[in-house]
Amino acid sequence: MPTTKTSLRQQLLLWLLLPQLVYCLAGAVLFFTVTLFYANRVIDTRLVETAESLARLSQTHHADIQRLAPMVVQQTDHRFYAISQQSGNVLHGSPDFKNTAAPYLAEINSRAEPLLFDAVLNAKQFRIAALRATTANAEPILIQVAFDLDQRNRYAKQILISTALPLALLIIITCLLVWWGIGRGLRPLAQLQSLMELRKAQDLSPLSLQDAPRELQGLSSALNHLLSGTEESINRQRRFIADAAHQLRTPLAGLKSQTELAMRESSPEGLRERLNMVHTSATRSIHLVNQLLTLARSEPGSQTGIPKVQMDLAKIIRDLTAELVPRALAARIDLGCDCFVPTAMMHGNSALLREMFINLVENAIKYIPRDGSITVRLTEDAHNYIVDVEDNGLGIPDEDKARVFERFYRREQTGNGCGLGMSIVKEIVERHAGTVELLDAQPHGLIVHVVLPKTELPA
Known part of the structure; x- marks a missing residue:
């Protein structure tokens, strides 16, 4: 069963009123203690003054002490x-106090x-004040x-009640205000x-x-940021679905x-030719679906x-590079690799990075003239690893360089491409907090310049 949690209002009331209640009770106790202390002090002072007055009276008016003592004491x-x-x-006085001072006579x-x-x-x-004195005739x-x-x-009880009632009223008013x-x-x-809720x-x-x-x-800003990110993710998915549906419709209709x-x-030759065309269409559709799945997985919002x-x-x-050499040779392309960094450790998604480099090399193989060359080069600086895929094609x-990274954009309508390769490259690079740009090679050709940040290895 789910546990019942206290509300924020209850927690605030508890932490605001409990200290105030403690302070009020502590104040009442302190006020009562101080009042009682001074009351005892007043009583002791009056008792001492009265005892000393009776001592003086015994020395000066011993004969009249029975008449004057009650007035001095103000006996009640x-x-x-x-x-x-x-x-x-x-x-003289109360006979009940005959033996009360007996234990203290020596000290008195x-x-x-x-x-x-x-x-x-x-x-x-x-509370008793006792004093040794002598009469006018020197009698102790x-x-x-x-x-x-x-x-x-x-x-004291009256003081406590008179203190507690205003404090109780103050506590009630404080509770209501809080x-x-x-x-x-x-x-x-x-x-x-x-x-x-609405x-x-x-x-x-x-x-x-x-x-x-x-x-x-x-909190509102954080929620708005979350809503904005969610809306952007949903819009991205909607665009992806719309683009995928549009791009899949044509090859599937052709198939x-x-x-x-x-x-x-009816003729075997015609049937074979049609089946070859069906196979070509199916191959293009499979390539398109694979590219779409890779693109969906490489988006930053994908989990x-x-x-x-x-x-x-x-x-x-x-x-x-070694895996793609046979394909390059089949297309009469010279594919080489220059790794100037023997070991390049970083924190990344190896499957996506493999897909990115496959797209870069395959695009170069697909679009440069035969007998061309492609070089994959890895270098580094203080903070980044730099990968350049350079070809000597037409460039x-x-x-058009900025549009190449748009989805489904194709400069040439020939070939089996679907216009997603460079979009996939951009998404994967951005997911690894890197950058990608197109540069001109000398004397001609294209360089895809990819910069991936280094990451510190755990200790």
Whole structure:
């Protein structure tokens, strides 16, 4: 079963909202921690100030301390105090704090300032400031001022709630804004999807997106480039099919007429002559079909060719020249090969390159006068291998050199050619990122000049 993938909208929401949620929660925790820290600091400061005030009051107004102490402490349901003797007897204040400072007496007696500590009394947690002091008659006493931390915790909860509610509202507003922004940002993608869904398969015209962002313009340009290449490939195939149909129609019609005439012949001599003509027509048709198949395979958009591999161009040229020598001798042509490069390794399609050189040599054999000569020459420069197929024929006028590479163009209507040989050569050379041109030979003749780039061998 195909796996369900999350949408781009969901991914954007996740990566945009998740960090913001983390930041908001972290901010709330930090704000609560800092607030609690300063609240504890305020409580400790007030406790110390109150304990010191009670110590001064004990020294100056000892007789009135029972009346004045509650006012100094501002005793409420969460503020308490106790003034005790060294024996632990509580003289004034809450008797519940009789023994709370017992574990800390040694430290309290050694300090001049109040000691702050936490204590649990009656299942409640208190923050206590304890101070050793003396009365007006030099009697040592222990002063304790306590604050009920349950009240602080209630304050902390209120602070947390008052902080969390605005943050929750902020998160909700942020989610809505991000959702709206992502939807608006992805709207051009929806437009592109709509354009593609409504477009017919035959419509390969460029896409037009108005006010599209830069990233989508890049995608649109890539799609337009793909559509343009596809349209060019389809048009090339259509032209090829039209040209092939046009070129095949004539020889096949002639072949059919020859067979009909042969069927009417009654004499053996006439029948043999008609059959010879049928054989000639069939040979031309086979040659045309082979050339068309080679042309289709050599086109840059074709995927049916043999993959490119490392190969020796010099060996291919030497072997092909040797194979074509018997045919050249039969046509009274002197065919030779000059390989000035012993080994020419390159990355290419050996089958197509063989077909290219066969076309070049066969064209020369076909169109130069008898007793002529053809030389296949291989040289190199810093970046390229150069192949020249030179003959001493009549050559080609400059105005016709460019047209020679057009499909089905024939300068002469004689012979069995179909006008595809040089088109095949051009397609194969271009498929190997090379160039081909026609040059004049001296004193007369033609040079087909092919340049093929070298390729680095793998380490």
